[in-house]
Amino acid sequence: MSKPAFSFEFFPAKTEQGHEKLLSTYDELNKLSPAYFSVTYGAGGSTRSRTLDIVQALCARGNTDIAPHMSCIGDDKAQIAELLEHYKSLGIKRLVALRGDLPSGQVGMGELPFALDLVKFIREHSGDHFHIEVASYPEMHPQARSFESDVDNLVNKYQAGANASITQFFYNADSYLYLRDTLEKRGIDTVAQPLVAGIMPITNSSNLMRFADSCGADIPRYVRKQLADFGDDSKAIREFGFDVVYRLCERLIAEGVPAMHFYSMNKVEPNKRLVEALGLTS
Template sequence: MSKPQFSFEFFPTKTDDGITKLYQTFDTLNELAPSYFSVTYGAGGTTRERTLGIVEALKNRANTPIAPHISCIGDNKSQIAELLDFYKSIGISRMVALRGDLPSGQVGMGELPFAVDLVRFIREHSGDHFQIEVAAYPEMHPQAISFEQDIQNLINKFEAGANSAITQFFYNAESYLYLRDALEKRGVDTDKHRLVAGIMPIINASNLIRFADSCGADIPRFIRKQLADYGDDRKAIREFGFEVVHRLCEVLIAEGVPALHFYTMNRVEPNKRLVQSLGLTSSSTQA
C-alpha cells in the first residue's frame, strides 16, 4: 500500500515573536518533506497583509509549495484579481479557495457570494495556472439545508474547476468514508478529485471543544467525556489526543485516503510525532 501524502496548515500570527516562532516551526516541519503548506486568511480578509507577507516569506524560505487561502467574502472581483496576479508573480501555483466568514458588522455577500463563484472566477481570470483546493464537510456544513445539498455543493465546486477538496476536521472515520462513497455514487472520480482528510491534533481540550462547536464539527462523546475526566492534566490530554488521532489516521490510511492535511495550530508537536509514527516519511519510525 502506498503512503498517503501529507501537508500542514498555518495561520497568520499577530506579533513579531509569533512570526519568528512560525518560521522556526516551518523549518522543522519542512524537514519532514510535506507536499505543501497552506496559510489561512481571516474573515473578510482581516489578515490579508499578514497572510501575503507570510506566504511570500515562506515561498522564499524553501522549495516546498505554499498554498495561500483565498476567500471571496469581503473582497470584490478587482481585489481578488489583484491578489491572484500577485500570487502568480511570486511563483505561487496552488491555493485554497473558500467562501470565508462574514466579518463582524458586514452586511451583504459581495460580488462572489459563494466558494463556487470564487472557483469559477479564478479559472476565468487565471486559467489553469492554480491548483485549487476547496473545503468539504464530512459532517455537513453548519449552514447547509441538507446533507444532499451539501454534497451537491462540493460537486458544483469540482465542476467549476476545483482540483481537490480538504475536509473540515473530524474524529469519526465513517463520516469521511460516507462522503467519499457518496461522491463516487454521484459519478465523481475521487482519484482525479481527491478528498483530502483534514486532521486536527488534540492539544487543548477547551479550545478544541469551542472551535468544534463554532464550526459544526462533532467530537464523539467518548472523547468529550475522557477530556473532561482529565481536567487540567495537560500531559494526559496530549497523550490521549495523540492516541485518538493516530488511530483515526491509521483507519483512513487503511481505507486508502490519498492525503492527510494537518491543522498544526502553528506547533511542531504533535504534528511531527504523528507524521513520523504513521510512517509517512522515509525516515519515520513506527510508534
C-alpha cells in the same frame, strides 16, 4: 499500499515574536517533506496583510509549495484579480478557495458570494495556472440545508474546476468514508479529484471544544468524557489525544485515503510525532 501525501496548515501570527516562531516551526516541519503548507486568510485588512507577509516569507524560505487561503465573500472581482496576479508573481501555484466569513459590519455579500463563484472566477481569470483546493464537510456544513444539498455544493465546486477538497476535521472515520462513497456515486473520481482528510491533533480540551462548536464538527462522546475526566492534566490529554488521532489516521490509511492535511496550530509537536509514527516520511 502507497503512502498518502500529507500537508500542514498555518495561521498568520499576530506579533513579530509569533512570526519568528512560525518561521522556525516551518523549518522543522519542512524537514518532513510535506506536499505543501497552506496559510489561512481572514476577513479584514490587518489579517489579510499578515497572510500576505507570511506567504511571501515562506516562499522565500524554501521550495515547498505554499497554498494561500482565499476567501471571496464581501470582495469584488478586481480585488480578487489583483491578489491572483500577486500570487502568480510570487510563484504560487496552489490556492485554497473558500467563501469565508462576512467582515463585521459589512452588509453586502460582494460580487463573489460563494466559494463556487470564486472557483469559477479563478478559472476564468487564470485558467489552469492554480491547483485549487476547496472545503468539504464530512459531518455537513453547519449552515447547509441538508447533507444532500451540501454534497450538491461540493460536487458543483469540483465540476467548476476544483482539483481537490480538504475536509473539516473529524474523529469518526466513517463520516469521511461515507462522504467519499457518496461523491463516487455522484460521478466524482476521488482519485483524480481527491478528498483530503483534515486532521486536527488533540492537545488542549477547551480549544478543541471551541473549534468543534464553531464549525459543527462532532467530538465523539467517549472523547469528550475522557478529556473532561483528565481535567487540567495536560500530559494525559496530549497522550490520549495522540492515541485517538493516530488510530483515526491508521484507519484512513487502511481505507486508502489519498492525502491528509494537518491543522498544525503553528506547532511542531504533535504534528511531527504523528507523521513520523504513521511512517509517512520513510
